[in-house]
Amino acid sequence: MSxxxxxxxxxxxxxVKYTTKIPSKDYLQEGEFPIVSQEDCLISGYWNDRIDLFKVTKPIVIFGDHTKVLKYIDFDFxxxxxxxxxxxPKDYLNAHFFFYFLKSVNFDNLGYARHYRLLKELSVPIPPLSEQKRIxxxxxEEFSKIETLKTNAETNLxxxxxxxxxxxxxELNPLSRHSERSEESCAELPSGWEWKKMRDVCDVRDGTHDxxxxHKEGYPLVTSKNLKNxxxxxxxxxxxxxxxYEAINKRxxxxxxxxxxxxIGTIGNAVLVSEEPCYAIKNVxxxxxxxxxxxxFLQYILNSSFILEKMQQEAKGTTQRFVGLDYLRSFQIPLPPLSVQKEIVARLDKLSENVKRLExxxxxxxxxxxxxKKTILKQTFQGGN
Known part of the structure; x- marks a missing residue:
């Protein structure tokens, strides 16, 4: 670093002279010119008015004043x-080097406040341009290797x-094994399996709709939003x-x-209650x-894609989709004998455990x-690589 x-x-x-900033509500899904904003994605939308185009004569860096997002940009936008x-950056500072340096800085999080003032506090290293290009x-090259490893992991996940x-x-949709058969014969189930309405195999209820x-404390009221993974x-x-709490739990x-x-909303997310509950439910x-x-077995089948897709197709409502209690009580599922249910659950439990470990x-x-990536950036700019 000498x-x-x-x-x-x-x-x-x-x-620089800024061109007009386009409100996010006006972004186009398709268009002639890309819109670059302070969001994580490189391109946030599109625009067609050439008069609003910012001409990039040499590469620049975009900084999100609220988000701290950094982008290296070498195209008009x-x-x-x-x-x-x-x-x-000025001519003695390579834009890509400048971008990497800024990525190495651990900026304080000021919430949605302006972060540009944190940039003003920085001192920027200026090695010779040849050294900047080498870095x-x-x-x-290093980030390309890391990105390949990350992409492979994401694909495997x-x-x-x-x-x-x-x-x-x-395992749960026996009809999927007969996809090439006629629609009529697809209604056939394996020996021992039956089509059963939910009300014929269990008591189906729902929580309060009131x-x-x-209160700041008391008994939790679990809603659809609280059911996750x-x-x-x-x-x-x-x-x-x-x-x-007691009134709701009477029903x-x-x-x-x-x-x-x-x-309601994201229909599904079936949860098997495994611990003694101390809550009431609403719209669940x-x-x-x-x-x-x-x-x-019931949890698995309620979380299966062929069941959820059917429910989502038949759900009511426009702004917020929902399925009613009568609908769920009348909903039919393919049901094998209990011994077969137990075997299927055992296989799925074992696979689920292995998949979770892989994930x-x-x-x-x-x-x-x-x-x-953070470590390499830190060593590069603090160690004078």
């Missing part, structure tokens, strides 16, 4: 909504999820009084072994534990890739 000079941030950039800062080449979904469909008074998420749950008390199911379907159906590994690889 040959490196240091200059104040504002001494390193040229003044239209400015997105408020918050876009154009950083045009850019080194970082490009997607494949692991698809493997489970495909197996779930094969809006009780909420097979679990009940109570991070943003609202609380009700003991009186309302829809939740017990261990029951299934909760989102009826309740499938009570039954001797006629394995609860884990955790791939997610860790992806996280490691992001951290490795």
């Amino acid at each position: 040959k490196w000079e240091w200059k104040e941030f504002e001494d390193c950039i040229e003044r 239209v400015l997105g909504a408020d918050g876009v800062k154009i950083l045009c 850019v080449k080194f970082l490009d 997607k494949n692991a999820k698809e493997l489970f979904e495909t197996t779930l469909e094969k 809006s009780p008074k909420y 097979g679990l009940i998420d109570v991070d943003n749950v609202k609380y009700i009084s003991k009186e309302d 829809s008390k939740v017990c261990v072994g029951d299934i909760l199911f989102a009826m 379907a309740l499938f009570k534990k039954s001797t006629l159906i394995n609860p884990k 955790a590994n791939y997610k860790q690889i992806i996280a490691n890739c992001d951290e490795l």
Whole structure:
């Protein structure tokens, strides 16, 4: 770093004349010119008016004043909504080197406030241009290797999820095995299987549809929004009084072994209740534990794509889709004997465990890739690579 000079941030950039910034509500899905905003994605939308085009005569860096997002831009574009800062480095500063340096800085998070003032506090390293180009080449090559590793991990993660979904469909939808048969013969089920309405295999209820008074503390009121990834998420749950809790539970008390199911919005997300509940439910379907159906089998089939797709197609409502209690009670599922249900659950449980382990590994690889990029940037600009 002995040959490196240091200059104040504002001494390193040229003044630029901004073109009109386009409000996000006016972005086009398709168009002649790309819109670059402060959001994570490189291109946020499109625009057709050439008069609003910002001409890039040499590469620049975009900084999100609210988001801290950084982008290296070497093409003409239209400015997105408020918050876009154009950083045009002076001739002694390679734009890609400048971009990488800024990526190495760990900016404080000021929320949705303006972050440009943090840039003004920076001192920028200025090695000779030949050294800047060498560093850019080194970082490009290293990041390309990391990106390949990350892409492979993301592909494997997607494949692991698809493997489970495909197996779930094969195990629970016997009709999928006869896709080449006529529509009439597709109604046939394997020996021992039957089409059963939900009300014939278990007691189907739902939570309250009223809006009780909420309190800062009390008993949680679980809604469709709290059902996520097979679990009940109570991070943003609202609380009700003991009186309302007891009143709601007179008609829809939740017990261990029951299934909760989102009826409104994102239909589905079936959750098997495994711990003694101390909450009430609202706008959530309740499938009570039954001797006629394995609860884990019921959870799997309610989360299967062929069931959910049918429900979503038949759901009512426009702004917010929903399925009603009568609909769920009359909904038909293919049901094998209990012994077969148990075998299917055992196979799916084993596969689910293996897939979750793979997903955790791939997610860790992806996280490691992001951290490795940060480490390389830090060593480059603090170690004088």
